[in-house]
Amino acid sequence: MLKVSFFGEAGIDTGALRKEFLTEMVAGIETRFFEGPPHQKSPRYSLTDFDSGLFRTVGEILAVSLAQGGPAPTFFSQWAYSYLCNGQINPTQLDKNTVADSQLRLLIDQVESSTEQSLQGLTDEILNCGFTGAISVQNKEPIVRAITLHAVLRLQPILEQLKEGLQLYGLHLLIKQYPEICQPLFVLGGDVKVNAEFVMASIHPQLSEKGTSKHQVELDLVNFIQDLLYESEEGPEHLADEDGPRSITPARFLQWITGQGHVPLLPSEKKDFAVVVKFNHNCEADFGNHSICYPVVSSCAKTIVLPVKHMKSYSQFRMVLLEAFHLGQEFNNV
Ligand SMILES: [Zn+2]
Structure with missing residues (x-):
């Protein structure tokens, strides 16, 4: 049982403080470690955080919150949740809206609205995403596709680390066994919202x-x-x-x-x-x-x-x- 006392506040933990603590914790994790549109977020790409093992800690805290009746992290995008369940990324489910990184989103917009000349100016950035075809306006579609895949696939090790953290309390096993039942805890469904x-x-x-x-x-x-x-x-x-x-x-x-x-x-x-x-x-x-x-x-x-x-x-x-x-x-x- 997690016991919480706030500094300088006369509170005896009967559960309300613990919940408030977890509520703030989960909200803080969402802003610090995730990005993308509300309720369709992906982990923020950071090899620095990955190297420090922070995504494992994130997974552990989310597991604690779920086990202690705290708020559910209902901000995950569908593809990221599916990956946590089955360890697979289904490329056919990905489109440019899957891209959460703001710079890569910007790059996609620039490519889509580019002229032959302005596209050449984006060559370095496009090559960095693993595109190996000819850089020309006829190839806009495969270029956007490469950027999309780059944005998503590079998150794989980060999601793996998150998964390790979720093993706390056997939570990851539960998700793997009952992906549909657990889904509303991670991906926003109609009935979870407080209205x-x-x-x-x-x-x-x-x-x-x-x-x-x-x-x-x-x-x-x-x-x-x-x-x-x-x-x-x-x-x-x-x-x-x-x-x-x-x-x-x-x-x-x-x-x-x-x-x-x-x-x-x-x-x-x-x-x-x-x-x-x-x-x-x-x-x-x-x-x-x-x-x-x-x-x-x-x-x-x-x-x-x-x-x-x-x-x-x-x-x-x-x-x-x-x-x-x-x-x-x-x-x-x-
Ligand atoms: Zn009065």
């Missing part, structure tokens, strides 16, 4: 007795949450603070309250996964006479307490909740 619908299904409001006026107010607030989540899905940009670091999305809303922004992977966790919404109808009791207070989030208990009095309309709710959310991005987890 407004998923968050709403995870919310368990602690409602007052039916028929009371409190009950009605609480239902309104649940509807406000739903409205805000759908609004954030449509266009997160306009929900951003002027100077706020991150705008709200369903995944970040979930992460704010639970310490994890991904769908739980372990069946046992999926079953118990719930965000508890509580309602504070009497915040004067806590704060005396005051004009504003904010939702209280406890990520260990996966609970948010809403101060009902300050959230009477949707616009009030939205303002108070977003302010608390943006503050929560700065002062997290106590």
Whole structure:
């Protein structure tokens, strides 16, 4: 079991900190060691990192995250995942969109839009990719093909090293045996994404007795949450603070309250996964006479307490909740 304590933060690891740690770790790995369009990434080509054995470490950390119920590395491209499963690259599945390296992508664009003369200027770069035919505009297609294969095939030893790391906990054996079952852990499929619908299904409001006026107010607030989540899905940009670091999305809303922004992977966790919404109808009791207070989030208990009095309309709710959310991005987890 991985135990985590953040420096300078009073947190007792009941799982929320561990998840937050793994969430940050996996996100950091994605930006540092992978490149390409979102959810279709390939390892970043670096023989320096390869020589230091860093891709083995990457594989080990991904295995730890998967084994400990952390986020799944759902950023792999299909071809890279297939290679991890069966050790083969199927050249017929590769096209120029498989190329993740930005310089080689640029080279492909330059070749495709080249004239006979400008193509000659690219000779060195084309030869470096292993193309051995005549460099002329008639050969644009085989030239692009050579660049594509070069970009992909040179990643083979790096993927091999990653595979070694995945052997931790026998994960690689599982992938090899059950490539289709494991695929959603590495390649984004429709059901892994945290959207407004998923968050709403995870919310368990602690409602007052039916028929009371409190009950009605609480239902309104649940509807406000739903409205805000759908609004954030449509266009997160306009929900951003002027100077706020991150705008709200369903995944970040979930992460704010639970310490994890991904769908739980372990069946046992999926079953118990719930965000508890509580309602504070009497915040004067806590704060005396005051004009504003904010939702209280406890990520260990996966609970948010809403101060009902300050959230009477949707616009009030939205303002108070977003302010608390943006503050929560700065002062997290106590
Ligand atoms: Zn209050």
